[in-house]
Amino acid sequence: MRKIFVVLFCLILSVTYQTRSETYDYSHFLEQVKKNNKDLKIAHKELELAKATKKDAVSGALPSVTASAGYNRNLSSLYMFADLSAMGGEGTSKFKINKNNEYRFAVNVNQTLFSGSVFYAIRAANEYNKLTGFVYDASFDEIITYAKKAFYQTLLLKHIWEISQESEKNAFENYSEMQNAFENGLVSEFTLLQAEVRYRDMIPQTSEAKRNYNIALLNLEDFAGAKTGELTTVEGSLEKIPDMPQELKMNDILNKRPDYNAMMWEEKLRTTGVKAQNAEHFPKLSGYFTYAFSSQSDQFKFEDENNSYMVGLNLTVPIFSGGATSAKVQQAKIELSKTQLSIEKKRDEIDLELKNIILRLKEAYKRIESAKVTLKTAKKAFSIAESTSKAGLTTQLELKDSRVVMDQAQLKYFVVIFEYLNAYFDWEKATGKIES
Numbered sequence: 141m142r143k144i145f146v147v148l149f150c151l152i153l154s155v156t157y158q159t160r161s162e163t164y165d166y167s168h169f170l171e172q173v174k175k176n177n178k179d180l181k182i183a184h185k186e187l188e189l190a191k192a193t194k195k196d197a198v199s200g201a202l203p204s205v206t207a208s209a210g211y212n213r214n215l216s217s218l219y220m221f222a223d224l225s226a227m228g229g230e231g232t233s234k235f236k237i238n239k240n241n242e243y244r245f246a247v248n249v250n251q252t253l254f255s256g257s258v259f260y261a262i263r264a265a266n267e268y269n270k271l272t273g274f275v276y277d278a279s280f281d282e283i284i285t286y287a288k289k290a291f292y293q294t295l296l297l298k299h300i301w302e303i304s305q306e307s308e309k310n311a312f313e314n315y316s317e318m319q320n321a322f323e324n325g326l327v328s329e330f331t332l333l334q335a336e337v338r339y340r341d342m343i344p345q346t347s348e349a350k351r352n353y354n355i356a357l358l359n360l361e362d363f364a365g366a367k368t369g370e371l372t373t374v375e376g377s378l379e380k381i382p383d384m385p386q387e388l389k390m391n392d393i394l395n396k397r398p399d400y401n402a403m404m405w406e407e408k409l410r411t412t413g414v415k416a417q418n419a420e421h422f423p424k425l426s427g428y429f430t431y432a433f434s435s436q437s438d439q440f441k442f443e444d445e446n447n448s449y450m451v452g453l454n455l456t457v458p459i460f461s462g463g464a465t466s467a468k469v470q471q472a473k474i475e476l477s478k479t480q481l482s483i484e485k486k487r488d489e490i491d492l493e494l495k496n497i498i499l500r501l502k503e504a505y506k507r508i509e510s511a512k513v514t515l516k517t518a519k520k521a522f523s524i525a526e527s528t529s530k531a532g533l534t535t536q537l538e539l540k541d542s543r544v545v546m547d548q549a550q551l552k553y554f555v556v557i558f559e560y561l562n563a564y565f566d567w568e569k570a571t572g573k574i575e576s
Contacts (some may be wrong), residue, residue, distance in 0.1 A: 144157040162366070164374045166291055169364060174367025183279040190272035197265035204250040212242040238438040239444070249429040252455075256419025271405035277398035285569045288564055290363060292357040295376050300551060301349040307547050308342035314529070314539065315339040327532070338540045356419045378557045384505055385567055387498075390491065396572025397490065403483050410476035417469040424456045470485045485517045490570065497567045504560035513555040518542075518549035 156181040164172070169282040174180065236410045252258055289530045394400050437443035443557040458465070525542035528534040568574050 144232065162370050163373050163375055164291075164364070164371055166288075169291050169360065170284065170287060170375070172364040172366065173283065177283055177287075178365065179283055180280065183276045183283075186272055187276050188268045194265040194269050200255075200261055201252060206248045207246065207516060208248075209245045214238050214240055214242065215500060240438045241440060243435040243437075243442060243469040244433065246430065246432040248425060251428070252424070252426050254423070254425040257416055257421050257424075260412055260419055261414035264283075264409055264416065267405055267409040267412060274402035274405060275399045278402060281569050281572075281574045282340065284563050284574055285365060289563045290360060290377070291374065292354075292378070292558055292561050294353070294360055294374050295378060296554055297300055297311055297349070297353040297356045298374060299378060300556050301346070301353045302439070302566060303550050304342065304346040304349040304546055307543060308339070308346045310543065311335075311339040311342045314526075328391075330497045334540070338543075358512050378561075381508070381557060382564055383558055384501060384572075385564070388571055390487075393494070393571050394487070398572065400483075400486055403479065403486055407476070407479050407483060410472065410479045414469065414472040414476055417465065417472045420461075420465045420468070421458060423458070426454045428454065493570050494567075497563055497570055500563035501560065501567060503557055504563055507556045508553075508560060511549070511556045515546075515549040518546040522546040555563065 156237065202246055217239045218239045219238050221232055315332075315335040315338070318332045322329065322332040356372070357371050358368070360366075362369060362375070364371070380383045419424060430448075432446075432448045432450075434446045435442040507564045522545070525534050525539050529539045
């Protein structure tokens with residue numbers, strides 16, 4: 141029984157470890173961001189708020205129905221006094237006009253028949269709903285673009301760490317070989333010390349590279365909404381890059397830019413705002429229907445019942461508001477003008493943004509080819525230095541320099557690829573090419 145318990149316990153620990161430790165590739169990371177990112181969730185709440193605003197606006201055009209009910213217990217009697225002497229009576233008489241219990245119930249229905257402000261409020265709510273949708277899309281593009289850059293930055297830091305590890309390993313192997321050679325009298329103590337210094341120098345560099353990589357992993361975890369410690373590593377390649385994008389027409393780009401479309405809907409919303417303020421100059425017409433029921437009784441039951449029905453119209457005509465309505469119209473027109481200027485400015489900014497991105501892409505693409513050739517040459521030079529060092533034809537300083545050159549060439553190659561990917565992700569966002 142004890143053995144079974146131990147086996148089960150180990151299985152549970154194994155499953156727990158597997159669920160807490162995870163490797164993210166590019167696609168999986170983006171899916172987690174879309175699913176768990178808190179900024180995206182906040183942006184989605186704005187969509188829900190827009191829908192609620194639309195419902196609130198539509199409610200102004202729908203009937204308003206209210207009901208009320210009441211009960212009174214009369215603790216004293218009320219009387220009406222009448223002089224009956226003219227009718228042959230004996231002077232003034234009094235009559236009881238209430239009973240112990242009074243019951244009442246009423247239903248009131250109000251319906252707006254004509255109101256420019258209500259009509260434009262509904263239109264504005266629809267336009268705001270559209271605007272919020274594009275704002276959400278713009279937030280989505282911003283977050284996904286950042287996620288792509290963050291993933292490949294982490295992948296770059298992983299490669300830097302791996303380069304440092306490989307360099308440290310190579311330095312240690314060379315140091316071990318020099319120790320054997322020194323013990324056999326094949327190299328001087330100075331050569332041995334140079335090999336040791338090279339190896340010792342690599343240890344803190346590798347530790348720093350590992351620390352930077354782990355910090356980047358923690359940032360990815362937080363951005364993807366993962367639990368701390370869940371993300372252990374990332375997988376992917378920096379050597380696969382997309383081709384240079386083709387030139388697109390500005391109108392096609394503007395039609396796909398959610399931030400630009402949001403501004404266009406803001407212009408429509410501002411236009412509706414001007415009309416809504418103008419509508420305050422016009423009359424408002426509403427109709428109503430009322431049903432009322434009342435009853436009195438000295439017992440707890442309905443007696444002396446009354447039912448009444450009433451329909452009517454209410455017309456409100458604005459005559460003078462001290463210039464407040466005209467001032468609000470003017471304010472709305474100014475806001476509209478500001479939005480139109482912002483749209484013109486946005487067009488110029490998008491055009492400049494695209495030109496800068498294309499320049500970055502072209503420059504990075506050329507540098508990739510150059511860095512690839514440099515890396516190939518540096519690898520060949522180090523291989524020669526490594527072989528001749530074993531034969532005693534190359535000093536440890538020359539070997540170290542050739543390794544540094546090769547590592548720098550490898551690092552430069554990955555950095556240039558990362559810069560190209562960064563520019564490409566910016567191009568996707570700038571042209572509205574990000575897929576949801």
